[in-house]
Amino acid sequence: AQSVTQPDIHITVSEGASLELRCNYSYGATPYLFWYVQSPGQGLQLLLKYFSGDTLVQGIKGFEAEFKRSQSSFNLRKPSVHWSDAAEYFCAVGAGEKLVFGQGTRLTINP
Amino acid sequence: KAGVTQTPRYLIKTRGQQVTLSCSPISGHRSVSWYQQTPGQGLQFLFEYFSETQRNKGNFPGRFSGRQFSNSRSEMNVSTLELGDSALYLCASNEASTDTQYFGPGTRLTVL
Numbered sequence: 359a360q361s362v363t364q365p366d367i368h369i370t371v372s373e374g375a376s377l378e379l380r381c382n383y384s385y386g387a388t389p390y391l392f393w394y395v396q397s398p399g400q401g402l403q404l405l406l407k408y409f410s411g412d413t414l415v416q417g418i419k420g421f422e423a424e425f426k427r428s429q430s431s432f433n434l435r436k437p438s439v440h441w442s443d444a445a446e447y448f449c450a451v452g453a454g455e456k457l458v459f460g461q462g463t464r465l466t467i468n469p
Numbered sequence: 470k471a472g473v474t475q476t477p478r479y480l481i482k483t484r485g486q487q488v489t490l491s492c493s494p495i496s497g498h499r500s501v502s503w504y505q506q507t508p509g510q511g512l513q514f515l516f517e518y519f520s521e522t523q524r525n526k527g528n529f530p531g532r533f534s535g536r537q538f539s540n541s542r543s544e545m546n547v548s549t550l551e552l553g554d555s556a557l558y559l560c561a562s563n564e565a566s567t568d569t570q571y572f573g574p575g576t577r578l579t580v581l
């Protein structure tokens with residue numbers, strides 16, 4: 359069965375610091391992987407996705423993620439966070455019409 | 470292109486009532502998926518519709534149902550509401566060419 363684990367429920371970083379959010383997945387075939395962000399009371403916004411090819415993918419808002427098949431991971435990174443990055447981040451796996459989500463990581467930014 | 474539209478944005482109902490939520494996908498998208506988001510269970514897949522047919526269904530009781538119209542707009546219905554149905558219900562518009570889902574703002578349902 360497909361599953362996604364985000365080991366960190368809550369992360370706090372200082373503004374300007376680097377960020378890495380972890381995501382591990384279980385999937386029977388080559389996975390389609392996604393990262394979404396959700397601000398309070400809002401829907402999900404797509405940050406980036408991986409289907410195939412280059413394992414380092416670039417997304418919006420300066421985010422990137424690296425697919426590592428050997429580690430079943432798809433970690434999200436940003437070199438320097440901004441206060442506006444405070445939100446909840448979800449990793450997801452699956453095909454286009456059905457996604458399996460992790461539990462999410464809440465990101466807090468210290469000024 | 471306009472984004473995904475969900476109406477209403479907020480709903481308050483009492484136990485035992487039923488509710489209907491609406492979703493209009495991005496123009497040209499023929500597939501719509503629904504998810505329930507709660508603090509305890511996270512984001513869970515409800516069902517997916519394509520060309521007015523349910524193609525996929527998650528593990529929810531029969532009180533949760535949906536349909537899709539010829540213009541791709543979709544509705545979901547929850548009958549005999551329970552307190553545990555309080556959640557954010559998210560609709561996603563599925564772009565077939567890229568296998569990517571784009572989400573609406575959600576409908577916040579509160580059951581009292």
